[in-house]
Amino acid sequence: MKQVSIEMPLVAQCSVVECAYNTDSCCHARAITVGSGVHPGCDTFLDSAPHSKAEQRTAGVGACKVSACRHNDDYECMTDHITIGRDSNSVRCLTYQQR
Numbered sequence: 001m002k003q004v005s006i007e008m009p010l011v012a013q014c015s016v017v018e019c020a021y022n023t024d025s026c027c028h029a030r031a032i033t034v035g036s037g038v039h040p041g042c043d044t045f046l047d048s049a050p051h052s053k054a055e056q057r058t059a060g061v062g063a064c065k066v067s068a069c070r071h072n073d074d075y076e077c078m079t080d081h082i083t084i085g086r087d088s089n090s091v092r093c094l095t096y097q098q099r
Contacts, residue, residue, distance in 0.1 A: 008060035012081035020048035031062030040096035070097045
């Protein structure tokens with residue numbers, strides 16, 4: 001398998017324990033996608049039993065589709081790290097800040 005090494009913001013913490021990629025409040029997906037236009041939801045959220053094969057990996061933010069976020073530059077997140085958690089009934093990027 002070919003691997004790509006790029007700099008991207010890390011998912012510093014995720015409090016959504018029912019996500020398959022969450023172990024000990026850390027996200028272990030390769031990368032996540034945030035947003036669906038105006039809502040800063042975690043599009044990578046998967047309500048399932050824990051996925052434990054990649055516990056050594058820390059997720060990065062691969063793309064952000066919320067153009068109204070102050071951290072968004074051409075669909076890329078430009079902050080050092082983000083936090084994912086619950087806001088009401090949705091799983092979202094808690095680092096989101098409207099421009």
